[in-house]
Amino acid sequence: MGVSGWFRGVSPYGLAFSLHRITGIILLIYLCMHLTYLTSLTDKTGKTYETLISITVTPTFLPFDILLVLCGLYHGLNGLRLIVHEFGFAYEQRKAILAASVIITIAAWLYVSYVMYKIVVGG
Amino acid sequence: MVEFRIKRFDGSRSYWQSFEVPLKKGMTVLEGLLYIKENLDSTLAFRYSCRMAVCGSCAMKINGRPRLACETQIAALKSDKITIEPLDNFIVIKDLVTEFEGFFKKHERVKPYLIRDDISYESPVELIQTPEELKAYYDFTLCLKCGACYSVCPAAATRDILGPAAITAAYRFCMDSRDRGEDKRVDVILSDDGAWRCHFAAECSEVCPKNINPAKAVQKMRVKAAIKGIKRIFRW
Numbered sequence: 001m002g003v004s005g006w007f008r009g010v011s012p013y014g015l016a017f018s019l020h021r022i023t024g025i026i027l028l029i030y031l032c033m034h035l036t037y038l039t040s041l042t043d044k045t046g047k048t049y050e051t052l053i054s055i056t057v058t059p060t061f062l063p064f065d066i067l068l069v070l071c072g073l074y075h076g077l078n079g080l081r082l083i084v085h086e087f088g089f090a091y092e093q094r095k096a097i098l099a100a101s102v103i104i105t106i107a108a109w110l111y112v113s114y115v116m117y118k119i120v121v122g123g
Numbered sequence: 124m125v126e127f128r129i130k131r132f133d134g135s136r137s138y139w140q141s142f143e144v145p146l147k148k149g150m151t152v153l154e155g156l157l158y159i160k161e162n163l164d165s166t167l168a169f170r171y172s173c174r175m176a177v178c179g180s181c182a183m184k185i186n187g188r189p190r191l192a193c194e195t196q197i198a199a200l201k202s203d204k205i206t207i208e209p210l211d212n213f214i215v216i217k218d219l220v221t222e223f224e225g226f227f228k229k230h231e232r233v234k235p236y237l238i239r240d241d242i243s244y245e246s247p248v249e250l251i252q253t254p255e256e257l258k259a260y261y262d263f264t265l266c267l268k269c270g271a272c273y274s275v276c277p278a279a280a281t282r283d284i285l286g287p288a289a290i291t292a293a294y295r296f297c298m299d300s301r302d303r304g305e306d307k308r309v310d311v312i313l314s315d316d317g318a319w320r321c322h323f324a325a326e327c328s329e330v331c332p333k334n335i336n337p338a339k340a341v342q343k344m345r346v347k348a349a350i351k352g353i354k355r356i357f358r359w
Contacts, residue, residue, distance in 0.1 A: 001211050001212050001279075001280035001281070002280065002281065003280070003281060004280070005211065005212065005277055005279075005280020005281060006277045006280060006281070008211070008277075009277075009324065009326060010187065010188050010189075010275055010326060010329060010330060011325070011326055011329040011330075013323075013324055013325035013326060013329065014275070014277070014324050014325075014326045014329070016324075017277055017322060017323075017324035017326075018277075020322075082322070082323050085323050085325075085338075085342055086321075086323055086342055086345065087342075087346060088342045088343050088345075088346045091336070091338070091339045091342065094325060
């Protein structure tokens with residue numbers, strides 16, 4: 001079947017699995033970019049780092065940062081849900097737990113997005 | 124009339140073919156397939172046996188979801204177009220017939236039978252079991268080995284794994300109060316293609332025609348195997 005088999009879910013749990021994989025891949029790519037970014041700190045003058053900050057911590061990059069936060073929150077909270085089930089707990093309540101994890105993810109994402117907007121754009 | 128759109132495979136190429144089937148009240152997908160075979164195209168290949176959701180032979184992908192053709196009524200699908208495909212994650216032999224030998228080999232690996240050292244055929248002893256002890260594993264005895272769970276398992280999409288049905292069978296026997304073979308089954312569960320390959324997509328439980336929750340059995344078996352594995356490391 002191949003990798004396409006990860007994305008053909010027949011239930012909300014299958015969709016949750018697919019999103020977990022997608023967000024995991026995005027976070028992995030981000031991690032590589034972030035580590036590359038951090039190598040700028042080897043420039044002791046700090047100029048390279050400051051230049052990168054002036055480019056990335058801007059309203060233009062804000063939508064990407066907000067989407068990245070969504071990926072991180074979803075992957076983390078869904079991961080906690082999976083840990084609970086994989087320890088053999090609350091299997092029968094899996095529908096409610098999935099719904100709760102999605103609601104908490106969206107609520108936390110909206111709050112964090114608001115905070116980020118205030119920091120970057122101000123007002 | 125209802126349109127049956129079937130994914131066919133002749134050994135070398137895969138293609139879609141449509142058939143018009145006259146709909147009767149209470150007609151199942153299997154009856155529709157039999158109508159096609161008897162009246163429209165005798166070369167159509169599919170597997171079936173009991174026609175009453177007991178043998179698990181007729182599992183196939185109907186409108187994108189694995190189901191038993193014999194218990195799926197056409198009217199219940201609420202569509203005048205039915206798409207039928209062979210099960211995913213299995214090698215297709217012809218049309219809707221998939222290779223099940225590997226699937227049954229996996230089942231065989233978990234030793235799906237009672238293991239005891241004290242059974243004597245010369246002086247047989249009845250193995251007593253209370254209703255509570257039976258209840259601990261009864262649901263899992265209902266597995267048909269239809270392969271529906273394995274076909275939707277995303278972990279099985281990218282590599283050959285033990286899969287939900289075999290692990291469920293292992294759990295069923297490990298939970299049986301008459302059984303003494305847990306250690307032998309745990310070896311299989313702890314193997315590279317065992318329970319660790321499960322990522323809890325829980326799709327297996329969603330499509331199981333007997334609603335036996337294989338995903339639950341896999342998680343329970345995983346915890347059992349993990350405890351045994353840790354104890355082995357520390358030689359407890």
